[in-house]
Amino acid sequence: MKGIRSILIALGLFAFACSSASAYDPSPLQDFCVAIKDIKNGVFVNGKFCKDPKLAVAEDFFFSGLNRPGNTSNPVGSNVTMINVDIIPGLNTLGISLVRIDYAPYGVNPPHTHPRGSEILLVVEGTLYVGFVTANPDNRLFTKILNPGDVFVFPFGMVHFQFNIGKTAAVAFAGLSSQNAGVITIANAVFGSNPPINPDVLAKAFQLNKNVVKYLQSRF
Numbered sequence: 001m002k003g004i005r006s007i008l009i010a011l012g013l014f015a016f017a018c019s020s021a022s023a024y025d026p027s028p029l030q031d032f033c034v035a036i037k038d039i040k041n042g043v044f045v046n047g048k049f050c051k052d053p054k055l056a057v058a059e060d061f062f063f064s065g066l067n068r069p070g071n072t073s074n075p076v077g078s079n080v081t082m083i084n085v086d087i088i089p090g091l092n093t094l095g096i097s098l099v100r101i102d103y104a105p106y107g108v109n110p111p112h113t114h115p116r117g118s119e120i121l122l123v124v125e126g127t128l129y130v131g132f133v134t135a136n137p138d139n140r141l142f143t144k145i146l147n148p149g150d151v152f153v154f155p156f157g158m159v160h161f162q163f164n165i166g167k168t169a170a171v172a173f174a175g176l177s178s179q180n181a182g183v184i185t186i187a188n189a190v191f192g193s194n195p196p197i198n199p200d201v202l203a204k205a206f207q208l209n210k211n212v213v214k215y216l217q218s219r220f
């Protein structure tokens with residue numbers, strides 16, 4: 001009787017552990033898999049083709065130039081320089097990448113999501129108001145004002161943004177948990193799709209007048 005009870009308790013604990021903890025991490029099947037850059041019309045694989053490891057060189061793991069600011073003379077006043085597997089082929093299968101983000105005074109990196117990665121951001125210059133919003137139904141907003149040396153995390157898939165609230169340029173660097181995290185900028189996807197989404201859909205969805213929708217569509 002006592003034996004059965006302890007087995008049931010153990011099973012219960014196991015079920016609890018399974019229900020409350022689930023996670024995954026990329027796990028390469030070899031030391032590295034330097035992507036081959038010049039295969040254009042190959043078959044599609046989940047990732048990139050690998051170079052023969054014996055032919056790998058230090059340059060496959062190297063990039064120079066992230067000290068240079070991106071050009072922020074655009075409507076949003078920000079510029080993301082992405083150092084992913086397309087730039088450093090040695091990132092293939094490693095599950096990480098890096099970005100530099102430049103912000104003009106009052107520039108914004110508009111609300112967007114990365115379909116394949118979490119992000120950890122470090123401010124090195126300026127002052128940013130940053131935030132992310134959780135999934136439905138709560139849509140809870142987490143925000144923070146960041147100064148140089150401050151770090152903030154944007155969890156996997158959450159819609160997030162950064163806004164330069166200072167009078168000077170701002171600079172941040174961020175690590176992403178994917179070799180190619182992807183970006184979906186909400187406004188561009190919704191109002192700037194190609195071809196455009198039927199304005200009736202957006203008028204209803206956003207509770208807007210159709211002319212406002214058409215105006216927004218003309219802006220993206």
Ligand SMILES: *[C@@H]1O[C@H](CO)[C@@H](O)[C@H](O)[C@H]1NC(C)=O
Pocket residue numbers: 069070071072073074078079080
């Ligand atoms: C970002 O900056 C680079 C380098 O100055 C520039 O080539 C690129 O067009 C800029 N992108 C945007 C969206 O402004």
Ligand SMILES: *[C@@H]1O[C@H](CO)[C@@H](O)[C@H](O)[C@H]1NC(C)=O
Pocket residue numbers: 071072073
């Ligand atoms: C930045 O981009 C703007 C708009 O495209 C362009 O006029 C300007 O020359 C660029 N500045 C630099 C430093 O490349």
